[in-house]
Amino acid sequence: MEKVIAYTRVSEQVRKSLAQQYDVIYFENDEYIDDPSFVQALQEASGIIGLELKVTKELLDLAPNLRIVSNVSVGYDNLDINELTKRKIIATNTPGVLTDTVADAVMGMILATARRIPELDNFVKNGEWKQYLQLEHFGTDVHHKTVGIIGMGGIGEAIAKRCHAGFDMDVLYFNRSRKVEVEQKYHATFCNLHEVLERSDFVVLMVPLSPQTEKMIGEKEFNQMKKTAIFINGSRGKNIDEHALYNALKNRTIQAAGIDVFDVEPVEPTNPLLTLDNIVTLPHIGAATKENELAMSTLAAENLIAGLTGEQPTNVINSELFQIMQRN
Ligand SMILES: NC(=O)C1=CN([C@@H]2O[C@H](COP(=O)(O)OP(=O)(O)OC[C@H]3O[C@@H](n4cnc5c(N)ncnc54)[C@H](OP(=O)(O)O)[C@@H]3O)[C@@H](O)[C@H]2O)C=CC1
Numbered sequence: 532m533e534k535v536i537a538y539t540r541v542s543e544q545v546r547k548s549l550a551q552q553y554d555v556i557y558f559e560n561d562e563y564i565d566d567p568s569f570v571q572a573l574q575e576a577s578g579i580i581g582l583e584l585k586v587t588k589e590l591l592d593l594a595p596n597l598r599i600v601s602n603v604s605v606g607y608d609n610l611d612i613n614e615l616t617k618r619k620i621i622a623t624n625t626p627g628v629l630t631d632t633v634a635d636a637v638m639g640m641i642l643a644t645a646r647r648i649p650e651l652d653n654f655v656k657n658g659e660w661k662q663y664l665q666l667e668h669f670g671t672d673v674h675h676k677t678v679g680i681i682g683m684g685g686i687g688e689a690i691a692k693r694c695h696a697g698f699d700m701d702v703l704y705f706n707r708s709r710k711v712e713v714e715q716k717y718h719a720t721f722c723n724l725h726e727v728l729e730r731s732d733f734v735v736l737m738v739p740l741s742p743q744t745e746k747m748i749g750e751k752e753f754n755q756m757k758k759t760a761i762f763i764n765g766s767r768g769k770n771i772d773e774h775a776l777y778n779a780l781k782n783r784t785i786q787a788a789g790i791d792v793f794d795v796e797p798v799e800p801t802n803p804l805l806t807l808d809n810i811v812t813l814p815h816i817g818a819a820t821k822e823n824e825l826a827m828s829t830l831a832a833e834n835l836i837a838g839l840t841g842e843q844p845t846n847v848i849n850s851e852l853f854q855i856m857q858r859n
């Protein structure tokens with residue numbers, strides 16, 4: 532039986548099903564490279580399926596038999612795609628299945644920050660609700676405001692849909708390419724980044740992490756936002772300058788923020804952002820619901836099996852590998 536490494540978030544049901552065809556070695560935690568049993572598994576593995584393993588040149592040097600890395604995520608900034616392609620190792624991800632789940636989580640952050648839900652929840656539970664509330668406890672409306680979406684991909688579009696159809700919001704967006712269909716469906720307006728930052732009540736960041744997007748939002752960008760703006764990051768922590776976000780929140784350059792992702796994950800307890808009361812934080816859980824864990828794992832397993840049986844997986848990232856094969 533061929534060996535397959537499964538790590539972190541691969542649902543138990545999918546692991547059991549894979550175990551009918553492969554020798555599946557499961558690693559539950561993510562501190563692997565120093566673990567001799569992981570290194571041993573790498574030596575023998577034909578495939579890897581899982582979430583957020585850093586697949587670097589050093590790791591690949593330990594995996595001479597590897598033919599596919601199947602990410603259980605849409606983001607693939609954890610993979611050195613050039614190195615994988617050079618070694619003719621297939622890389623796949625799981626776009627689409629998680630789109631609505633992540634968009635729901637982003638809407639949750641928009642509502643939680645604007646209406647100050649976690650803060651008021653604590654207020655009630657701490658027994659501080661003793662009289663009619665005054666202005667100091669009030670949040671701000673979400674409906675009929677303007678949302679600016681940076682990165683109008685699958686998830687960006689699902690957020691636009693919710694904001695337009697559910698909350699009567701005006702939708703602005705900045706994206707690498709223009710999305711005319713999205714403009715027609717959700718009355719969205721294509722803007723440059725500066726306009727999105729300047730005109731939006733809610734600025735939502737939803738771009739993949741890449742050399743072009745790393746630290747895309749920093750001090751200059753926070754200064755361009757409205758003083759009442761709420762910033763939401765559902766993408767990757769490294770897409771923003773966290774220090775600049777801290778300053779913007781502390782100095783009230785912007786009103787509040789909701790973030791699902793951090794520069795270092797799990798977040799360090801000393802991260803200064805955690806000391807602020809105008810930020811709502813989540814532990815990178817946007818895509819992780821009970822239903823969606825199974826959907827993502829199932830798609831990733833389908834990609835893995837296709838790759839191992841010599842077929843082109845549906846969600847191949849380095850598709851040039853198959854173009855080369857077709858030419859030969
Ligand atoms: N918090 C969480 O749990 C989750 C986070 N994510 C993050 O969200 C990201 C987006 O996911 P998804 O919507 O499915 O991905 P998509 O690939 O569908 O969308 C990404 C969008 O970003 C745009 N984009 C890429 N680079 C730039 C740039 N330099 N400037 C402006 N726009 C750019 C793309 O433009 P174009 O259309 O021109 O290609 C595309 O529209 C993932 O890569 C991941 O990092 C995803 C899932 C869960």
Ligand SMILES: O=CC(=O)O
Pocket residue numbers: 603604605606607629818
């Ligand atoms: O962060 C999650 C993803 O799917 O990307």
